[in-house]
Amino acid sequence: MAASAIAFFVVLGLVPPLIKTLTRKNWAVKDVNRIGGAMVPRPGGPAILAGIITAEISLYFLLPQEKIITKGITALIITTSAAFVIGFIDDRKVMSGWFKPLALAGAAIPIIALGAYEPNLAFPLFGEVKIPVLYLGLIIFMIPIMGNTINSIDVMNGIASGFVMIASFSLAIVLFVMQNYSVAIMTLPIAFASLAFFRYHRFPAKIFPGDSGALVLGAAYGVIAIVGRVEVIAAIAILPAIINSFLFLSSVKRIVEHRQIKGPTMHTEDHKITATKEPDAPITLVRLIVAAKPLTEKEIGFAIFRLAIFSGILAIITAFASGVVVWPSS
């Protein structure tokens, strides 16, 4: 719990001075959904990274010095820091749609180099498959997918931090259920850092995480999934975000920076959010949520959190069911 408290209080303490610094430097973007379009400081990534890294370093010394734990924590620190740098570059300069996936694939290399993984992919209910070579490709894909999936759901006040908070708490419960206690403890700083950041990011946001913040949260979550050997269950816990990316990609049909495409939503006269009438605008989770009737930004946030809780429950059910092997693998 000490490391979780460190993550929570470091983020809680760092965000106010970070807001002042970013405001002074005029590093702010327009909140397009706010009446009057207030300028909101960005990025909050440095505070999120500091919270997670400080907590994980303390865990390095607090947890039993087993190889997989020390390697796992080291991989988490390096990969997450690399994801931060990639996100920070994207925060300062709009890069092409391919920049982040390719650079994040590179950020996954420390996991392989440190050997912080087991080359067995565990499928709930059915057992494991040993795929030594294929698993390396999976690691290279996993970090960009997780990073970009969380980044793509960072569309409104509080959603990215609130969503990762729910998903990380669910994943920690999953790991406790599967008796993988050390990795469960490693997961909690991500959840508590998200919780602390959510305090400032929720509607009306005082700071945005930016790409650096979203990629830090996504990459850290991805490393936990690999080190904890819960790749499939971790994906189940973030299904709403995966659906969002899936809907987006299947409607846009190419990898593109989200800032370069038409908005999937628009505002009503009473400043609620509704689906756009543009036929070539992408389909997203938010567009589907507001398809039936216009909603406020706060209501959309709660709708997404309900979906996150639902998929978190599905992940926990899957973890419990994993104890029941329907088809024993050889």
Next chain:
Amino acid sequence: MAQLLIFTFIGIMWILILAGGGVLVTLVSKISVSGYGEPMDFFIASIIKAAIALVLVVFWVVVLSKLKNKIFQKQIKA
């Protein structure tokens, strides 16, 4: 109603993930090749397994895409 459909879609995705894993573990992982010598047998079997896994992933995405169009037909058209 739209939100209920999203919950349904998440539930279907969950079942498809579990079922896909079942196919991989029970069928694909059992594939073995013999007659080409020890390292080649393993290599050829790995390539066949990887190719089948990729085909399954593509199939999974196509099924999801069709389901998405069916479930969210009204919303997408709106």
